[in-house]
Amino acid sequence: MLTRDATVINITIIANGKSSAVETAAGLSLLDILRTNNYTVYAPCGGKGTCGKCNVDVKGEGITLACTYYPDRDIDLYLPGKNEAAILTSQTEFLEDLPLHLGLSNYSGLRPYGAAIDIGTTSVVIYFVNLLTGQIKGVAAFLNPQGIYGADVITRITYCQSRKEGLRELQQTIIRGINAELDTFARKEKITSDDLERIIVAGNTTMLHLLLGVDPLSIGLAPFKPKFTDRQEITGRTIGLHTHPDADVITLPCISAYVGADIVAGLAALKAPVRNYLFLDIGTNGEIALVKGETIFTCAAAAGPAFEGANITCGMGAVSGAISVFTGEDDYTVIGNTAPTGICGSGIFDIVAYLLDHDVVDETGLMHDTFLIHQQNNVRVTQQDIREIQLAKSAIYSGIRILMNIAELSYDGIDALYLAGGFGNYINIDSAIRIGLLPRELKGKMFPIGNSAGIGALQALRSDAFEKKIDNVLGRARYIELSYEDDFPMEFALNMSFSERTFDAP
Ligand code: FES
Structure with missing residues (x-):
């Protein structure tokens, strides 16, 4: 005031x-x-x-x-124009597609609808479903408006601490964003807010705390204990969603501070035909699960938001103007077919792989000159950018190695690597292998699976049976805190290099 x-x-x-x-x-x-x-x-x-x-x-x-x-x-x-982001909403054959099965549901209206929401740190996806037929009636995707408070969860947690009204601001920001989409859907479908009677939410642990207005500080500090990890049930009215006031709003359970309901939902939705596999969800953070028979080993690698462009000089999200594919100095693809104004995650992998192959960057990450891609817009890759990529890729790769050591599995024993989300969909796997982010040993066994978190939330919205799958994941999951692992610093240092390591079976 x-x-x-x-x-x-x-x-x-x-x-x-x-x-x-x-x-x-x-x-x-x-x-x-x-x-x-x-x-x-x-x-x-x-x-x-x-x-x-x-x-x-x-x-x-x-x-x-x-x-x-x-x-x-x-x-x-x-203000710069609003860019349309390429946000993945797709279903694939790797993910469950359960029929409608909601047991005895007491809806107050004659036309009940529901929404499955996946709140990512960067983007949000909503699936709207007719709860009488199970049919998807609409899909909305938008950048998480909390981005104005910082790209990653730690920056947003810090914001909550630094301002008296910080938590409330962040909560209101995401609720406003969701409400705008609920309103748009209701208008298009010619229903009222009261017809929205069931909402299921997946998301990382911090995003769920912020949505519910619960202080996330304990997520950011050792020993990293969130205020809740289990399923929460409230009503639409409690947090001011534009739904029926008594609509059930359910957030799916998380495993730990950094392995959230998005991973639980994704693992539960995954139809893996094999026994031992890796599941990788890399966004503003990197969550890794290694499934060995009945046990699911999970960890979170602090990759930071470099892969989404935040710590890269000319980095940007996968929006119009971003170089998304790069095969040569005059041979690259720009989202929106415009002149490039920056580089998104898939583009930066390609460029670093290219620079390694052309000896512009050596295996230690040393770069002699800044690599200029577009002179007029000064789109370039610097030595500092290469260092950021080394840190991020080493965090992920080291997380994989630590889980493999704990599970006593060698690459030969892993049947598949499933890549969740937009990252898995848009990257060039050869480039990711070349820069040492993904293991070459699993080449030919890597499969992008689509928006597994959102599709998991969708299954939970449509079918009570999905709850059992979620409970099954929770019962089998073991969380490994990488910073407490003695081997982690050594792994991390070794994996900073771009030269490939070879491994013996354990
Ligand atoms: S938000 Fe202003 S420099 Fe980062």
Whole structure:
């Protein structure tokens, strides 16, 4: 609220061809002003001034970082256009497709609908289902609007601690985003909010805490104990969802602070025809499960958001303008067929693999010159970017190795590697192997499986029988905290190199 003493200034915001005016107190950062007024700016570091990504155009001053600019007078501001993101929603033959089976359901209306929601740190997917027929009536996908508070879960947890209203802001931001889609669906389907009677939510442990307004601080601090991991049941009214006030809202159970309901739902939805397999879900973090017969070994690798572009000089999400495929200096694909403005995860893998093959980067990661891809837009890869990729890929690969050691499995004993989510779908597997992210030994056994977390939530929405599958996963899961493993530092150091290691069977 503006006090009488505060100097009041006007900000004119021009975004997507529309102009609107905002009245605010002087002395706040532009990023804070934009957040408070529900504008979206890509801000992976959450406003620390370190990522250099929150660019806005201030009239008369040019491009500036929103988080380090504190306007003290009226200004006009141009926001970058909203980009459409490539968000994976697909079902594949590797995932369950259960028929409708909801036992005795007491709906209050005659046209009950439900929604299965997968809240990722970067993106959110919602499947809308007619609960009388089981038919999917719509799918919505959008970037998680909490991105303006930071790209990764730790930055968002820190935000909750740093502001009195931080947790509430983050909760309201995701609820507003979901409600906008619930409203759009209701309008299109010619139903009312009251017809939405059952909501199932999957997501990582932090996203579920934020949705329910539960303090996530304990997730960010050792010994990493979340406030809850089990299934939560509330009503739509409790958190202000645009559903029937008494709609069942159920969040699926998690395994630990960093192996969330998204992984549980994905593992439960996976129809693996083999006995021993790896399941990899890499997004802003890397979750790994190694299934050996009846036991599921799980861990989370702190890969950071580099694979989604956050710590990379010209990194960006998989949105229009991003180089997504790279095979040569004049041979690359840009999402949206425009001039490149940056590089997304799949593109950066390809580029690093190319630089290794062409001796621009050596096996230790040393790079002699910055690699310029597009001069006009200054799209480039730097030495620092290569170091970030080394850290991220080593975290994932070392996680795989630690789980294999604990499970006493060699690569020969692993029948398949299932790649969940957008990462698995869009990457070039040869590039991922070349940079040492995925093991060459499993080449030919790697399968992208689609949006397993969202499809898992969808099964839970449609069928009571899926609950047994979830309980089965929980009963078999063992969580390994990598930072407590004695071998981890050595593995991590060895896997930083781009040269390939060979392994003997244990
Ligand atoms: S530099 Fe502003 S959000 Fe990162």
